[in-house]
Amino acid sequence: xxxxxxxxxxxxxxxxxxxxxxxxxxxxxxxxxxxxxxxxxxxxxxxxxxxxxxxxxxxxxxxxxxxxxxxxxxxxxxxxxxxxxxxxxxxxxxxxxxxxxxxxxxxxxxxxxxxxxxxxxxxxxxxxxxxxxxxxxxxxxxxxxxxxxxxxxxxxxxxxxxxxxxxxxxxxxxxxxxxxxxxxxxxxxxxxxxxxxxxxxxxxxxxxxxxxxxxxxxxxxxxxxxxxxxxxxxxxxxxxxxxxxxxxxxxxxxxxxxxxxxxxxxxxxxxxxxxxxxxxxxxxxxxxxxxxxxxxxxxxxxxxxxxxxxxxxxxxxxxxxxxxxxxxxxxxxxxxxxxxxxxxxxxxxxxxxxxxxxxxxxxxxxxxxxxxxxxxxx
Numbered sequence: 454x455x456x457x458x459x460x461x462x463x464x465x466x467x468x469x470x471x472x473x474x475x476x477x478x479x480x481x482x483x484x485x486x487x488x489x490x491x492x493x494x495x496x497x498x499x500x501x502x503x504x505x506x507x508x509x510x511x512x513x514x515x516x517x518x519x520x521x522x523x524x525x526x527x528x529x530x531x532x533x534x535x536x537x538x539x540x541x542x543x544x545x546x547x548x549x550x551x552x553x554x555x556x557x558x559x560x561x562x563x564x565x566x567x568x569x570x571x572x573x574x575x576x577x578x579x580x581x582x583x584x585x586x587x588x589x590x591x592x593x594x595x596x597x598x599x600x601x602x603x604x605x606x607x608x609x610x611x612x613x614x615x616x617x618x619x620x621x622x623x624x625x626x627x628x629x630x631x632x633x634x635x636x637x638x639x640x641x642x643x644x645x646x647x648x649x650x651x652x653x654x655x656x657x658x659x660x661x662x663x664x665x666x667x668x669x670x671x672x673x674x675x676x677x678x679x680x681x682x683x684x685x686x687x688x689x690x691x692x693x694x695x696x697x698x699x700x701x702x703x704x705x706x707x708x709x710x711x712x713x714x715x716x717x718x719x720x721x722x723x724x725x726x727x728x729x730x731x732x733x734x735x736x737x738x739x740x741x742x743x744x745x746x747x748x749x750x751x752x753x754x755x756x757x758x759x760x761x762x763x764x765x766x767x768x769x770x771x772x773x774x775x776x777x778x779x780x781x782x783x784x785x786x787x788x789x790x791x792x793x794x795x796x797x798x799x800x801x802x803x804x805x806x807x808x809x810x811x812x813x814x815x816x817x818x819x820x821x822x823x824x825x826x827x828x829x830x831x
Contacts, residue, residue, distance in 0.1 A: 463664035467496035484538035491531040521564045526557035529604035540614035556596040605632045717764040737777040738804045775814040778803040796823040
């Protein structure tokens with residue numbers, strides 16, 4: 454059947470694309486991982502629909518646990534987290550993300566409780582349980598008609614913080630397509646509570662819309678370079694990494710990685726900007742500094758930042774930061790202004806988070822402990 458074939462292709466494509474986004478250093482970032490989770494959720498929703506169309510649940514009843522979960526409650530939070538991780542960090546710091554998963558957790562627990570009560574009661578459920586589940590079901594319905602629209606509207610509100618016009622246009626389009634499908638589902642579901650009609654035709658249309666979302670995200674997100682800032686890296690990824698044959702995959706992959714690394718030199722504009730951030734703004738003194746924060750400042754993906762640092766310095770990003778911190782401590786040791794500071798205070802002032810990491814990094818960079826270095830410099 455052509456219809457189920459299209460759905461199965463979309464499930465496969467959404468799953469593969471999600472893994473590519475999570476595993477490839479080119480696309481890997483805090484925001485993109487939530488887009489991957491969004492694609493996984495859409496794939497599961499489509500898979501449930503395929504099971505229903507093909508009567509798989511009748512043959513394999515143990516798969517009912519997948520069907521009983523209200524996966525739609527995950528779409529707004531993942532969409533929200535994808536957007537908010539692409540905006541200014543000041544806005545992000547005000548958010549408590551776990552609240553947005555409460556409706557999903559509530560729906561899962563409610564469905565589990567219903568199943569357990571159904572099994573325990575052997576179809577003779579006490580009247581008190583019936584009233585309890587009616588109340589909980591009403592809460593569940595209220596959450597659906599309030600939480601989902603609120604979070605989607607909030608997503609639209611947050612798009613004003615997006616700085617790149619092209620990125621903003623793409624994300625608003627993605628948000629509009631997904632939110633339209635979700636609202637259509639809510640309207641159809643609420644209507645079915647009052648008017649009895651066959652949902653199969655409308656659900657099929659929504660399923661096709663979900664396949665379109667996955668295909669469109671694949672095209673616009675990867676091919677049009679909206680998930681990764683570095684177009685050269687994406688071009689190499691599309692034209693080389695995805696065409697690696699199974700027989701010679703490791704050899705070809707290693708060769709292409711080396712070819713790509715050779716194209717990155719110390720003149721790379723992002724590396725030059727990175728050096729300025731460390732040498733002039735001393736951002737390494739921020740103990741919470743990580744790869745994602747620096748990548749955000751540079752306007753590139755975290756994966757591409759790692760590739761730049763690894764290729765040019767021959768070291769990883771953590772050691773790159775620690776080298777600057779160690780140099781800062783060495784300057785403090787030789788500076789009379791810091792003679793009243795103990796060594797640990799110097800390390801913490803330079804951005805290290807603990808005595809252990811400070812001493813370990815210092816010994817790795819200089820070959821001496823901080824005490825040995827201080828005594829030798831007298």
